[in-house]
Amino acid sequence: MGQMIEFSRPDGSACRGYLADAGANRPGVVVIQEWWGLNDQICGVADRFARAGFNALAPDLFQGRVTQNPDEASHLMNGLDFAGATHQDIRGAVDHLRSLGGNSGGKVATMGFCMGGALTIAAAVHVPNLSAAVCFYGIPPKEFADPADIRIPFQGHFASLDDWCTPAAVDALEAAMRAKGAAPELYRYDADHAFFNERRGDVYDAALASQAWERTLAFLARHLP
Numbered sequence: 001m002g003q004m005i006e007f008s009r010p011d012g013s014a015c016r017g018y019l020a021d022a023g024a025n026r027p028g029v030v031v032i033q034e035w036w037g038l039n040d041q042i043c044g045v046a047d048r049f050a051r052a053g054f055n056a057l058a059p060d061l062f063q064g065r066v067t068q069n070p071d072e073a074s075h076l077m078n079g080l081d082f083a084g085a086t087h088q089d090i091r092g093a094v095d096h097l098r099s100l101g102g103n104s105g106g107k108v109a110t111m112g113f114c115m116g117g118a119l120t121i122a123a124a125v126h127v128p129n130l131s132a133a134v135c136f137y138g139i140p141p142k143e144f145a146d147p148a149d150i151r152i153p154f155q156g157h158f159a160s161l162d163d164w165c166t167p168a169a170v171d172a173l174e175a176a177m178r179a180k181g182a183a184p185e186l187y188r189y190d191a192d193h194a195f196f197n198e199r200r201g202d203v204y205d206a207a208l209a210s211q212a213w214e215r216t217l218a219f220l221a222r223h224l225p
C-alpha cells in the first residue's frame with residue numbers, strides 16, 4: 001500500500017521513510033520502529049493505520065539498516081543519536097504529515113514499539129504540534145525525556161512479564177505523570193515484551209495484540225478527529 005519517500009528535517013537535510021497514504025485531509029500517525037530497523041513488520045503497521053483512515057509515516061532512523069540479530073540490533077540502537085532522531089527525523093515526519101492534513105487541521109500523533117516506544121515519549125515531551133502519543137513497552141532515560149513533562153493525551157501499552165520495560169518502571173511513569181496532574185491511559189497485559197509483533201512467534205499474543213490495536217484506534221479517533 002505504501003511507498004518509500006524522502007521528507008525534510010528541520011535542519012534542511014532529508015530523511016527517508018515509509019508513507020502509507022489514506023488520502024487527502026486525513027489525520028496522521030508517525031510510526032516509530034523497534035531496534036530491528038524499518039522492516040516489513042513496521043511498514044505493515046503503517047499500512048494498517050492507512051486502512052483505518054490515517055496517513056502513516058515511519059521514518060527510517062537507521063538509514064536503511066535492518067537486522068534480525070539481537071546483538072546487531074542492540075549495536076544499532078546504542079549507536080543511534082536519540083536527540084537527533086527526536087528533534088530532526090521524528091519532528092520532520094510530524095511536519096510532513098501535518099502538511100498532508102489539509103482540512104483535518106493537520107493533527108498528528110506519534111506511536112512506537114520498544115525503542116520506538118521510548119522515542120514516542122521523547123517526542124511527546126520535545127516535539128511541537130503533536131496532538132497525542134501511543135507508547136508500546138518503551139520508556140526513555142528520564143534525563144532525556146521525563147514522562148511527567150508530557151502535556152498531550154498519552155496512551156501506554158505495557159507487558160507484565162517484561163524484563164526490559166519493567167512493571168516497576170511503568171508504575172514510576174504513571175506516578176510521575178499523575179503527580180503533575182496528567183491522566184495517562186495505561187494498559188497492562190499479561191504478556192511478554194513485544195507481544196504486539198506478529199513476526200515474533202516466541203512472544204506474540206494475537207488476542208492481546210488485537211485488543212491493544214482496537215484501544216489504539218479508539219484513542220486516536222478521540223484525539224485526532
